[in-house]
Amino acid sequence: MTGLAIQDLYASHGRTQVLSGVDLTVEQGSLACVLGPSGCGKSTLLRVVAGFHQAARGRVTLAGRLLDDGRSRLPAERRRIGYVPQDGALFPHLTVAANIGFGLPRAKRPARVAELLDLVGLAGFGDRHPHQLSGGQQQRVALARALAPAPELLLLDEPFAALDAALRSDVRAEVAATLRRAGATAILVTHDQDEALSFADTIAVMRDGRIAQTGSPQTLYSEPADARTARFLGEANLLDAELDGAAAVTALGRLPLTDGAPATGRHLVMLRPRQLRLSSVPAADAVRARVLSCLFRGHDYRVELAPDPALGAGLPERLVAYTDGAPSETEVYVQVHGAAHPVGDALGAASAGTPSTVDA
Numbered sequence: 001m002t003g004l005a006i007q008d009l010y011a012s013h014g015r016t017q018v019l020s021g022v023d024l025t026v027e028q029g030s031l032a033c034v035l036g037p038s039g040c041g042k043s044t045l046l047r048v049v050a051g052f053h054q055a056a057r058g059r060v061t062l063a064g065r066l067l068d069d070g071r072s073r074l075p076a077e078r079r080r081i082g083y084v085p086q087d088g089a090l091f092p093h094l095t096v097a098a099n100i101g102f103g104l105p106r107a108k109r110p111a112r113v114a115e116l117l118d119l120v121g122l123a124g125f126g127d128r129h130p131h132q133l134s135g136g137q138q139q140r141v142a143l144a145r146a147l148a149p150a151p152e153l154l155l156l157d158e159p160f161a162a163l164d165a166a167l168r169s170d171v172r173a174e175v176a177a178t179l180r181r182a183g184a185t186a187i188l189v190t191h192d193q194d195e196a197l198s199f200a201d202t203i204a205v206m207r208d209g210r211i212a213q214t215g216s217p218q219t220l221y222s223e224p225a226d227a228r229t230a231r232f233l234g235e236a237n238l239l240d241a242e243l244d245g246a247a248a249v250t251a252l253g254r255l256p257l258t259d260g261a262p263a264t265g266r267h268l269v270m271l272r273p274r275q276l277r278l279s280s281v282p283a284a285d286a287v288r289a290r291v292l293s294c295l296f297r298g299h300d301y302r303v304e305l306a307p308d309p310a311l312g313a314g315l316p317e318r319l320v321a322y323t324d325g326a327p328s329e330t331e332v333y334v335q336v337h338g339a340a341h342p343v344g345d346a347l348g349a350a351s352a353g354t355p356s357t358v359d360a
């Protein structure tokens with residue numbers, strides 16, 4: 001069932017148009033993520049949905065109720081939407097229990113506060129003040145406070161950005177689990193692709209005030225619509241290919257195509273670093289490459305490779321592979337596993353370069 005529906009939404013700050021035709025649907029009970037680079041309009045989108053900023057035109061509805069269509073607007077306090085800002089914004093002089101119960105009807109307060117403390121795993125912390133909590137615990141209190149009035153939709157504006165890296169992934173997992181337990185419908189905005197990929201059922205990639213692509217984390221990672229989205233979601237090897245009706249003919253060999261991909265023409269295709277397997281012995285369908293660098297990252301190695309120049313044009317200067325073991329030789333043979341995914345028109349050698357993580 002549709003929870004939030006945004007259609008052709010436009011919004012501006014003064015004369016600057018920030019949202020330019022945003023379409024987004026969030027199913028009831030699902031966790032969505034709006035992922036985009038800084039300044040693309042993510043916070044403005046959340047603020048329009050929350051009722052803190054007015055739409056210029058378009059239509060925003062929640063469970064069929066009109067929130068804003070550029071003419072009529074439901075006041076923020078009547079939208080039944082919870083908002084968790086980046087810093088949590090707890091009242092420092094109030095206890096955890098008072099923060100969570102703030103604004104709730106007095107009679108319901110004790111029972112609801114106890115229920116929420118339990119839900120966020122902070123039972124027994126009700127009498128503390130925010131400064132007596134860790135950053136992650138403070139974020140969980142902020143979440144409990146936003147969930148307390150049982151909102152129909154919860155908006156989370158980069159809520160983990162202030163936490164250090166080690167804490168961030170734990171708190172993120174706890175918050176996602178809490179939201180699922182509560183059956184909440186939520187939208188998280190972030191510029192962090194790992195956060196988006198691990199948190200959401202659906203990711204909407206936002207660019208220049210528009211949604212560039214929407215899909216499951218798996219689909220967006222393995223079948224991005226274009227090269228910018230491919231790079232924004234993680235490192236990508238991009239190479240020229242001639243699609244011959246059934247496969248992609250590339251300098252790394254003849255590769256199967258992802259389902260639904262175009263079948264003919266010259267295209268740029270993407271291979272994720274995990275799709276490159278390295279061996280010290282030649283194989284029929286492997287190509288030669290030189291190891292430029294090898295970085296141990298705990299869970300794997302990141303290996304940069306220079307493909308043999310004899311392989312010709314259409315290959316990037318460097319390929320990146322993620323491997324379980326470190327290559328034992330500086331000369332290796334690269335084999336591709338899995339399907340190549342077309343991400344746009346072939347650009348010849350100009351498309352080549354170092355794979356990049358964030359380039360949107």
Ligand SMILES: Nc1ncnc2c1ncn2[C@@H]1O[C@H](COP(=O)(O)OP(=O)(O)OP(=O)(O)O)[C@@H](O)[C@H]1O
Pocket residue numbers: 013014016018036037038039040041042043044045191
């Ligand atoms: N109050 C404001 N007045 C004028 N311009 C604004 C205002 N708020 C935001 N903007 C501009 O609108 C654009 C989008 O800003 P917004 O905060 O929505 O982006 P964002 O994707 O959330 O960025 P970030 O990830 O850095 O928070 C930016 O160019 C920004 O400078």
